[in-house]
Structure formats: C-alpha cells, structure tokens
Amino acid sequence: MRRPPTLADAPFFLRVADNIVLIPLPARLIVRWRWPIVVAWVLLGAVLTPVAREIHTRLMVGGRGLPGSESNRVDAFLRQNFTHAFSSFGVIAVRHSQLTIDSARYRGYIDSLVAAMERLPFIQKTVTWRTSGDPTFVSADGHISFILASMREQRDGATSEVPELRAVVHAVQSASGQGFATHVTGSPAFDYDTRTVAAQDSDRLEKRLLPLTWLLLVLAFGALVAAFVPVAVGFLAIFVAMGVESMLAGLMPMSIFVLNITTMVGLGVGIDYSLLIVTRFREELAAGLDPFAAAELTIRTAATAVITSGATVLVGLLGLLIVPLSETRSVGVGGMLVVAVAVLLSISFLPAALAILGRRVEWPSGLARWLAPLRSEVGWMRYAASLARHPVRAIVIGMSIIGLLTLPVAWLRIGLPVSGWFPRDTEASRAVTVLEEMGQAGSLMPVRVVLQTADRSPVLDPDRLRGLARISDALRADPRVKDVRSMVDLRPGTPLWQYAMLYADTAKARARLPDAFRTFLSRDGSATLFEVTLRDTVTLDGSLAAVRRIRTISTDTIPTFAGAQLMVGGFAASSEDFRAELMRRFPVLVLVVLGVTGLMLGAVFRSVLVPVKAVIMNCFSVAAAFGLTVLVFQWGVGASLIGLDGPTQAIFVLGPILVFAIVFGLSMDYEVFLLSRIKEEFDASHDNDAATIAGLAATGATITNAALIMILVFGAFTFARVLAVQMVGFGLAVAVLLDATVIRMVLVPAVMHLAGRFNWWPGYRRRGAAADYRRGSGSAPPPAA
Numbered sequence: 001m002r003r004p005p006t007l008a009d010a011p012f013f014l015r016v017a018d019n020i021v022l023i024p025l026p027a028r029l030i031v032r033w034r035w036p037i038v039v040a041w042v043l044l045g046a047v048l049t050p051v052a053r054e055i056h057t058r059l060m061v062g063g064r065g066l067p068g069s070e071s072n073r074v075d076a077f078l079r080q081n082f083t084h085a086f087s088s089f090g091v092i093a094v095r096h097s098q099l100t101i102d103s104a105r106y107r108g109y110i111d112s113l114v115a116a117m118e119r120l121p122f123i124q125k126t127v128t129w130r131t132s133g134d135p136t137f138v139s140a141d142g143h144i145s146f147i148l149a150s151m152r153e154q155r156d157g158a159t160s161e162v163p164e165l166r167a168v169v170h171a172v173q174s175a176s177g178q179g180f181a182t183h184v185t186g187s188p189a190f191d192y193d194t195r196t197v198a199a200q201d202s203d204r205l206e207k208r209l210l211p212l213t214w215l216l217l218v219l220a221f222g223a224l225v226a227a228f229v230p231v232a233v234g235f236l237a238i239f240v241a242m243g244v245e246s247m248l249a250g251l252m253p254m255s256i257f258v259l260n261i262t263t264m265v266g267l268g269v270g271i272d273y274s275l276l277i278v279t280r281f282r283e284e285l286a287a288g289l290d291p292f293a294a295a296e297l298t299i300r301t302a303a304t305a306v307i308t309s310g311a312t313v314l315v316g317l318l319g320l321l322i323v324p325l326s327e328t329r330s331v332g333v334g335g336m337l338v339v340a341v342a343v344l345l346s347i348s349f350l351p352a353a354l355a356i357l358g359r360r361v362e363w364p365s366g367l368a369r370w371l372a373p374l375r376s377e378v379g380w381m382r383y384a385a386s387l388a389r390h391p392v393r394a395i396v397i398g399m400s401i402i403g404l405l406t407l408p409v410a411w412l413r414i415g416l417p418v419s420g421w422f423p424r425d426t427e428a429s430r431a432v433t434v435l436e437e438m439g440q441a442g443s444l445m446p447v448r449v450v451l452q453t454a455d456r457s458p459v460l461d462p463d464r465l466r467g468l469a470r471i472s473d474a475l476r477a478d479p480r481v482k483d484v485r486s487m488v489d490l491r492p493g494t495p496l497w498q499y500a501m502l503y504a505d506t507a508k509a510r511a512r513l514p515d516a517f518r519t520f521l522s523r524d525g526s527a528t529l530f531e532v533t534l535r536d537t538v539t540l541d542g543s544l545a546a547v548r549r550i551r552t553i554s555t556d557t558i559p560t561f562a563g564a565q566l567m568v569g570g571f572a573a574s575s576e577d578f579r580a581e582l583m584r585r586f587p588v589l590v591l592v593v594l595g596v597t598g599l600m601l602g603a604v605f606r607s608v609l610v611p612v613k614a615v616i617m618n619c620f621s622v623a624a625a626f627g628l629t630v631l632v633f634q635w636g637v638g639a640s641l642i643g644l645d646g647p648t649q650a651i652f653v654l655g656p657i658l659v660f661a662i663v664f665g666l667s668m669d670y671e672v673f674l675l676s677r678i679k680e681e682f683d684a685s686h687d688n689d690a691a692t693i694a695g696l697a698a699t700g701a702t703i704t705n706a707a708l709i710m711i712l713v714f715g716a717f718t719f720a721r722v723l724a725v726q727m728v729g730f731g732l733a734v735a736v737l738l739d740a741t742v743i744r745m746v747l748v749p750a751v752m753h754l755a756g757r758f759n760w761w762p763g764y765r766r767r768g769a770a771a772d773y774r775r776g777s778g779s780a781p782p783p784a785a
Contacts, residue, residue, distance in 0.1 A: 048243025074569025234270030707740030
C-alpha cells in the first residue's frame, strides 16, 4: 500500500522552515515543454562537444606559479633582466651504443641537430659541450650527451612548440642519425606529454566505464531503458561542462587536472542524481500515476533533493577558490561547472525525457522480475533491526575500523613523490632515463638562485668575487647539491685570481664569454645567477628540502653583499612555494566547508545534533581515506596492483586538498538521502528507533547502488598514468567506499539510535503536522506547535 504524503514530499525550500513558502520548481512547465527542453539540451551538447574535444590543448600543466611568491618573482626577474633567462628550455638527449663524442660522425650529428633547431623561430639559443666546453654535457664513457635549447615562452610557456621541435629533431635523426637514440624532454615536453596522456586516459576510461556503469544500473533498476538514461545524463553533463571549460581556458589559466576531475565528478554525480530521479519516477508510475503526473511529482520531490545534494558538493568545490593558485581555482571552477550542469540536467532534461518515455522506461518488463531478489528490502530491514539492538557494539566496531585506517595519517609526508611523478612510456620520460644513466637528470629542473646587490652596483666588482665564491661554496655544502654553475664556476678548478683578472676588463670579458655573460649576468650587471643542479632527479622530495636550506643562506654575513637580495626560483622552489601556500590555506578551506555545510544541514533538518554528527562523520571518512592513501602510495603497500613501481615516499599536496573538497560534498549526498528518509519516518511515527530502522532499510539499496557507481568511476582513475590523478581517484574511491559502508550503514544509524529524540532538537515536529501537506498543492504545512 502506498504511504501517505509527508513533509519530505515538499520542495526543498519549503522544508527549510514551516512558516516560509517559496515558489517550487516549475514542474508543470517542464513537463509541458518536455520536447523543446530535451531538444535544446541535445543541441547544446552537439554544439559544445567539438569544443570539448579540444580542451586538452588549452589546459596547462604547471600553471603560472603562485602570485607574489619568491619563485614567481625569480622567474619574472630573469625574464626582464637577463638576456638568456632559460626559463623554458628543451633538453635533447642523444645516445649511441658504439660511437662516442670523439667520433666525427657523432659531432656532425650534434651539429646537424643544432643547425636544424636554430632555424626554428621559437628557439633562442642552443648550448652543447662543443659550444660551452662544459664536461657535464657528456657522460663518462662518451656515448651520451645532451643539448639545451632555450625556447621563447608563449601563453602556455613553450608547451605548444614541443610537437614542432620534436618533428625537426626526428627528421634529422631519420636523415642522418642512424644508430642514434634521440629524445626531447624538459619542462615544456613534460607538460605536453602530461596533458596528452591525461586526455588519452580520460577517453580510454570513459569508454571502459560506459558498459560497466550501465551493467550496474541494469542490476539496480531491472530495466534496460531506465539504466541507459542516467548514463546519457552523465556523459551529456561531461561534454557540456568541458565545452564551457574549454572556452574559459582562453580567458583564464586552467589546470590539466580539470580534464580528469570533470570526467570523474561529471560521471559520478550525473549518474548519482539520475539514479535518484529515475527511481522516484518509477515509484510514482508503480503507484498508478500517469507519466506526466509522475514526472511532475518527481520534480517536486526527488529533484529538490538533487538540488540539496548538489549544493553540498558546490560548497566543497567553492572552498578551492580560497587558494590563489590556478591549479586549485581552475579545478574548483571546473568542478562547480560540471556539478551545476549535472543538477540542471537532472531537474529539467531528465524529467522531460522521462515524461516522453513514460512506461517505456520499464522495458523490458520481464527483466525486473528476474532481478527482484537483488533489490529486496528484506535483508536491509533485518540488518537495520539487528543494529538497533546493539548500537554501542556497532559504534565500537565502526570506530575501530576507522581508527585503524586513519592511523597512517600520523606519518603523512607532503611533498614531491620520489618516482612516477611524470607519465611513463612517453618521450620525455625516455629521455630522463638516458640522462639518469649519465647522472644528469637533475639538470632538467635546476634551482635558480639570483643575487642582486643592494645599491644596484656591479656584482662583478673585484672586491665582490670572494663573496660570490663564498655563496657558491655555501650552495655546494648541501649534500643534495651536485653542481653549481655561476660567474665564478665557469670552469672546474679555476682559481679565483684568474676570474679576478678575467673580469678586470668587463667589456673584454663579455666579448670573450658572451654566452656566460648573457646567461649568468643581468644586463645592467647588478645581479647574477647561480644555477644549482641537484643530485636528486626532478621527482625527488629532497629537492624541496634543498630549497628550504638554500633560503636560509644569509648575505649579511658577507661584508661586500650586506643588504643584497638572494632569491630562489625554479621548479623545486615553485613546488615548495605551492606546498607551503596550500598547507597554509588548507585549515581555512576546511573551516569554511565544514561551517557552511553544517549550517545548510541545520537549516534543512532544523536540528543541532544532526549537522554536527554529519560533519564529524564526513571527517572520519576523509581521514581514513588519507590513511589508506599513505599506506598504498607513500608506503607502497599493494602499489604494484595499480601500476606503481614502488612507494612514492611522499604525497603530492594537491591530492589531499582535492580529495577533501570533492569527497566532503559527494559523501554528504548519502547523508542527505539517509537522514531525509529517517526524518520523514520520524515525522509520521514519532518513534526514533523505528524511523531509523525504516529509513536505513528504505535507502540501503539506493545508497549502495549509488556508491558502487561512484567507486567504479573514481576507482577507474586509480589506473591513470598521471600520478596526481591516480592519488585523487584512489582517495575519492576509498572515501566513498568507507562513507557508504562503515559511516552510513554502521556509525550514523547507531548514533541515531543512541541520541533518540535529541536528534531532532530544537525542530521537533508534532504528530500529524507533516501529513497535512498535499502533493502538488504548493502550500506549506501548518507551523509547528
């Protein structure tokens, strides 16, 4: 028998306070204009899909740095004051298994590469062992060497120039480089390969997820058509959002993470919300309503729950805008876009499509009977009743599981992972392997230390050379530093008195060593550059520690440089600034998300305990997800199962922040689903234990099905080839898993049983008030006594 209508059937804003009546969703208009609405969304998707397909070419991997940070100031200073800033450069690694650099053919091949590259308009300067005489450009056995090519920066650094550079290099290799292995790497090449791999992974995982999610929905609905509709909504949400994001990328820097986050979140929430809408529509059809009336009632009830859930996700993503970084802000903007599109599709396109489909949504009807045992509430009712008899035991078991999984967080290490930071099986990575063989992988991302005199006087004054040497020695004193190149380190073993004689006539020295002066000395001569090569590769966390140590060097102890400015830049310094700023802002992000979410839930449920409990429980699931991330990634337990070579020894700072911001809103969906149903039952019976049992039994299957889809979508990205995406995908998947099992099915109902009617203080509703609301009437229930 169909239950009587309750307050839970009212539109969301109607349930905020009994005395407030706001205009509900235009259900009748959506149903009446169903065909134009469906056609409009389909046309919008068709128009934006080609634009969405180009998004990966417009996204940035490294962003534009942290505004106002020391590393950003160094990059700007080098570009403005140095002739050869080398802020963006390509590295061409060359190896021959038999020939060495003493061979005329080897030298001729290098010269051919240099000549071909210098004809490219974006190549500013090339440096080889033949032009610099620097022995670090050649391996000990002479079989490997590399070329540095300074590249003119565009909007995306020099990333967009990489394909043309590689085409020229490969053309030379095809023409005269038989037997040579030649690969292009460097920061622009890494960026190009990363965004290319991210796009490929997104397309590949989308194709694999489509049949799997559809199969899960078939099992959940027992109907092929009903299962197809949510998948269509999820993919339409992705393409519409990506199309808008692609256009926004032309106006603001957008991180490459936007691509994968949009796919993950779009599929997750799009299918999640659609599952709720389709389930409610089928319930109304089963109750005897015609398709149009069923669609209207679905809009007035389930669609408003979607708005509530979407709002909680948006709050979490909104918190990402607090951090003034293009990486976080663009992910926040991209995530909010796809969630907003998914919500709009779920409350307009989907009900309109269901009104058109009508009872055809149940096709084939026989399938539902075969799969009925999988959707039975009997098992859930038994479980809920058992938990009600032993709530304390359930809390002890649940908290023990959460505590055990959270324990590794105590050893969480935020930094750059030791290995696997950049995608494997790319040309840039193959070049790094070659450079590692010669011990020069650290040359890819050198630390740049800039020294500028306080009064802008010449830094190469003879009295100051000893001070430059002291700074160079201080840099070398760090065991993580392999080499330092500067105006007093041009040739290994050169005594300081020879530099003094060389720079006595600056004009003559500049004519003799033009490349050194352009690279290591500013145009006005008041600043100089120390280029520090680390023993660690660009992926080692030790580079961040090296930057922190270099920044402790004080020039005030050197009389000739008292008051001088010493600044540290480069990839490692930028990463350290990024880490420090995110960690500084993270507490603010957490407080904002927790506070706003708690206030929203308090307004919806008119309770103090319910929102406090919900926020605490969500924190438990996020903390346990962080613990598992440390276990698998940082410690390497089971890492091989997801394609990692070993432990990363550190967690990229963006991972925990994105996991918290996204999961906190997504997992709150299940809290809203469960508590809404418990509140509905309590308003009707005023029996807290019975309401909790009934609510858990009624929503158990829905929450489980929704969570399985979320876990499948997020878990698929655990097998992506970009490590940061792997970390985020894994964190989201395990957080949803824990949230839908230990949290929602054990801890939440157990606490609800123990708290009794205190759950609903101070908004306790008198018996029968909820039943006065009539569906579709648009009137509010009478105020509580």
